[in-house]
Amino acid sequence: MKKVSIVMLVFVMALSQACTEKVSKKEIVKETISEKKESAKIxxxxxxxxxxxxxxxxxxxxxxxxxxxxxxxxxxxxxxxxxxxxxxxxxxxxxxxxxxxxxxxxxxxxxxxxxxxxxxxxxxxxxxxxxxxxxxxxxxxIENQIKIEHLDYLGFKILALIDQKKIDWKNIEHTTKNVEQVWKSLSTEVKDSNLKASFNLLFDGIHLSVKEKNKKMAAIFANMVLDLVDVLENTF
Missing domain, CATH: 1.20.120 (Four Helix Bundle (Hemerythrin (Met), subunit A))
Known part of the structure; x- marks a missing residue:
């Protein structure tokens, strides 16, 4: 349990740092969209x-x-x-x-x-x-966006799998390992070190939740994946 608490604490700290940048990045995106509308170029x-x-x-x-x-x-x-x-x-x-x-x-x-x-x-x-x-x-x-969509898939699939009457933990672990390889490829394009650290900790947390067969923990990390994907999309 101590290991779980430490992982969660470190993760939340890293996540909070990444998320503080979310508002400013959204503003940049809004400005970009506005500029596109003004120029009327698609x-x-x-x-x-x-x-x-x-x-x-x-x-x-x-x-x-x-x-x-x-x-x-x-x-x-x-x-x-x-x-x-x-x-x-x-x-x-x-x-x-x-x-x-x-x-x-x-x-x-x-x-x-x-x-x-x-x-x-x-x-x-x-x-x-x-x-x-x-x-x-x-x-x-649009290779980077395709990789991001696979991350989105991971979050939704974990939530769907833990909603089954009998949770297929092996399926969760298998899917996580596959998408983790996608993330490693995408991470080379990510400049935000806090965002990188947050995703790396997310995968550690998911692996740990599978190891301990902890449904609540898996749900927390799956939802965090979905939230961080929104942040990640705004970095490209």
Whole structure:
């Protein structure tokens, strides 16, 4: 328990330092957006980011609603997914060979929600989120953002897995190790030393929560991943 307390204390200290910069970074982003609006110039990257968001956001929202057992929110997200498909967003922006499997996954997602199996609905939705990230056509043009989305996936998947009746700790550990490699690659592009330290401690904390099979600790670290991803996005 002492080891857990020390890890948590050090982490919170590092996290607080990183988060103090969040407001200033948001202001910079707002200024950048304002400048873009004034110049009225839309770059290729802007379009690609928008395409990625359209392919991912319905599943991110649905995962959150499923974890909260919010039926209206889930139904709204499913309608958004159907509209996104009708507007050819998936066929236009995901690899052609991925569409058939994607449709099968969406069908399974609807089946789990129909049964009101919120845990499997959340897990299936977050897996589709990651599937779309991995099959995005223009991934090579926004490599850092793709890596960030995998970090987002880690946070949501841990929350979905610990919501299951029987927690698959091996799955959590396996997913964490895989995404940790993504983070190590991305971290070379991150200049903020406090942010780097915070993410490194996060992974240590997740590994420790798996080792001790501590659901509450895993939930805390998963939510911290999601919060820090927002900070990280503003550094690029």
């Amino acid at each position: 770059t290729e990257s802007d379009v690609i980011f928008e395409n990625l968001d359209q392919a991912l956001s319905p599943f991110e929202d649905l995962t959150e609603f499923a974890l909260a057992k919010n039926d209206k929110g889930i139904q709204k997200s499913l309608s958004k997914i159907d509209n996104t498909a009708k507007n050819n967003v998936f066929t236009d922006h995901l690899k052609p060979e991925s569409i058939m499997v994607l449709n099968e996954k969406i069908a399974a997602l609807k089946k789990y929600f129909k049964k009101r199996d919120y845990a499997k609905t959340a897990l299936t939705s977050t897996e589709i989120f990651n599937y779309n990230v991995s099959n995005f056509k223009d991934a090579s043009k």
